Amino acid sequence: MTDDAKDDTIEQLNQQLRFAIGRVYRRFRTLRAEGELGEAAMATLTRIRKVGAQTLTELADEARVAPSSMSQTVNRLVAGGYLARSADPADGRRVLLTLTDLGRHTESVTHARGLAWLDGQLQTLTPRERAVLAQASDILSRMSEN
Amino acid sequence: MTDDAKDDTIEQLNQQLRFAIGRVYRRFRTLRAEGELGEAAMATLTRIRKVGAQTLTELADEARVAPSSMSQTVNRLVAGGYLARSADPADGRRVLLTLTDLGRHTESVTHARGLAWLDGQLQTLTPRERAVLAQASDILSRMSEN
DNA sequence: TATTGTTATACTCTATAACTATA
DNA sequence: TATAGTTATAGAGTATAACAATA
Numbered sequence: 001m002t003d004d005a006k007d008d009t010i011e012q013l014n015q016q017l018r019f020a021i022g023r024v025y026r027r028f029r030t031l032r033a034e035g036e037l038g039e040a041a042m043a044t045l046t047r048i049r050k051v052g053a054q055t056l057t058e059l060a061d062e063a064r065v066a067p068s069s070m071s072q073t074v075n076r077l078v079a080g081g082y083l084a085r086s087a088d089p090a091d092g093r094r095v096l097l098t099l100t101d102l103g104r105h106t107e108s109v110t111h112a113r114g115l116a117w118l119d120g121q122l123q124t125l126t127p128r129e130r131a132v133l134a135q136a137s138d139i140l141s142r143m144s145e146n
Numbered sequence: 147m148t149d150d151a152k153d154d155t156i157e158q159l160n161q162q163l164r165f166a167i168g169r170v171y172r173r174f175r176t177l178r179a180e181g182e183l184g185e186a187a188m189a190t191l192t193r194i195r196k197v198g199a200q201t202l203t204e205l206a207d208e209a210r211v212a213p214s215s216m217s218q219t220v221n222r223l224v225a226g227g228y229l230a231r232s233a234d235p236a237d238g239r240r241v242l243l244t245l246t247d248l249g250r251h252t253e254s255v256t257h258a259r260g261l262a263w264l265d266g267q268l269q270t271l272t273p274r275e276r277a278v279l280a281q282a283s284d285i286l287s288r289m290s291e292n
Numbered sequence: 293t294a295t296t297g298t299t300a301t302a303c304t305c306t307a308t309a310a311c312t313a314t315a
Numbered sequence: 316t317a318t319a320g321t322t323a324t325a326g327a328g329t330a331t332a333a334c335a336a337t338a
Contacts, residue, residue, distance in 0.1 A: 009276070010265060010268045010269065010276070011265070013268060013276055013279060013280050013283070014264050014265055014268060016280065016283040016284075016287075017264070017279055017280075017282075017283045018174065018264060019283075019287070020282075020283040020284075020286040020287045020290070021167055021170055021171055021174070021286070022171065022174075022185070022189065023210075023286070023287060023290040024167055024286045024289065024290045025167055025168065025171040026209075026210055026211075026290075027210070027289075027290040028164065028167070028168075029329085030210065030329095037304095038303085038304050038305070039168070039304085039305085040304075040305060040306090041304080041305095043168070055319080055320090056319070056320060056321095057318085057319065057320080063172075064169075064172060064173070064176065065172075065305085065306070065307090066306075066307055066308080067319075067320065067321090068306090068307070068308080068309095068320085068321075068322080069305070069306050069307065070320095071320065071321055071322085072304095072305080072306085072321090072322090073304090073305075073306095075321090075322095076304080076305095091314080091315075091318095091319085092313075092314050092315080092319095093313065093314045093315065093318065093319040093320070094314095094318095094319065094320085095319080095320065118160050118163070118164060119156060119157070119160055121289045121292060122156045122159060122160060123156065125285065129281075129285050130155070130156070130159055132278055132281045132282050132285060133159060133163055133282055133285060133286075134159050134162065134163075135275075135278045135282075136163075136166075136278050136279055136281075136282030137159070137162040137163045137165075137166040138162075138166075139271065139275050139278060139279060140166040140167070140169070140170045140279075141162075141165070141166045141169060143170065143173075143267045144166070144169040144170045144172075144173045146267060175306085176306095183327095184326090184327050184328070185327085185328085186327075186328060186329090187327080187328095201296080201297090202296070202297060202298090203295085203296065203297080211328085211329070211330090212329075212330055212331080213296075213297065213298090214297085214298075214299080214329090214330070214331080214332095215328070215329050215330065216297095217297065217298055217299085218298090218299090218327095218328080218329085219327090219328075219329095221298090221299095222327080222328095237295095237296085237337080237338075238296095238336075238337050238338080239295065239296040239297070239336065239337045239338065240295095240296065240297085240337095241296080241297065293338100294337100294338080295336100295337080295338070296335100296336085296337080296338095297334100297335085297336085297337100298333105298334080298335080298336100299332105299333085299334080299335100300331105300332085300333085300334100301330100301331090301332090301333105302329100302330085302331090303328105303329080303330085304327105304328085304329080304330105305326105305327085305328085305329105306325100306326085306327080306328105307324100307325085307326085307327105308323105308324090308325090309322105309323085309324090310321100310322085310323085310324105311320100311321080311322075311323095312319100312320085312321080312322100313318100313319085313320085313321100314317100314318080314319080314320100315316100315317080315318070315319095
């Protein structure tokens with residue numbers, strides 16, 4: 001295989017992959033039911049449910065957004081009663097975000113519902129196709145760290 | 147393998163995949179340079195470049211967004227001089243969207259630049275990993291049609 | 293009546309710039 | 316000075332509802 005042929009393959013894969021990911025992402029987004037929390041809000045609740053109380057900077061870094069963006073997402077969640085702000089006793093500049101009962105319950109219910117469509121799709125695949133997606137997930141996660 | 151074990155695998159894949167796709171999509175989005183067109187606008191220009199003049203409904207269906215959403219994306223593109231509206235001689239209700247010279251040029255340049263990051267990432271993968279991503283792209287594209 | 297498209301309005305998500313409070 | 320966080324402001328993208336024009 002010449003370098004040119006290899007570049008062609010990569011160019012083609014690039015476009016296929018970007019197109020496929022955009023479509024699936026938008027598909028996810030349209031699954032959101034009336035009155036349900038948006039992607040960023042849900043991801044924030046899920047993160048705190050998984051790892052416990054987080055500071056604003058921790059959440060912003062993990063989501064790869066600006067601190068002000070996360071501050072506004074947190075504002076909406078606090079206003080809705082899903083998150084509570086509390087002072088960090090060890091450092092007065094820090095604010096610890098924790099789930100309220102409503103936040104914990106909403107995260108659990110919405111998470112389960114959000115998985116339903118993808119579950120249905122995955123059920124229709126062959127085991128081999130699922131294995132391909134599992135490997136692709138690993139590769140994509142690694143890539144997005146750069 | 148029992149049914150329960152199979153369900154566990156799918157549940158795990160579900161979460162991995164959704165996480166991976168969200169991360170890569172957001173990574174794409176942050177690549178956008180100052181003053182460049184956004185994802186939806188660029189995708190619209192690219193679609194017209196590939197298949198020629200399109201009506202609003204065609205564009206909305208392909209992108210899987212509401213007609214009013216596409217109308218507003220088109221509004222921004224027409225206001226910026228990237229697209230031109232013209233009447234369909236065969237049906238007075240229809241509006242045909244075509245690229246202007248600026249639109250064609252911008253699509254070409256921005257498209258090339260947008261591919262750069264992903265190209266770099268793909269170059270670092272093994273041929274086998276790239277094959278996995280190519281297969282995954284197909285599977286994901288098929289899935290998002292449902 | 294049905295289809296095509298637009299506008300009004302509102303919400304989510306994001307960013308930059310300017311700011312306060314604490315270390 | 317540096318770090319943590321907030322607010323003001325702006326813009327992209329999306330949706331629903333109400334509407335006009337044409338088929």
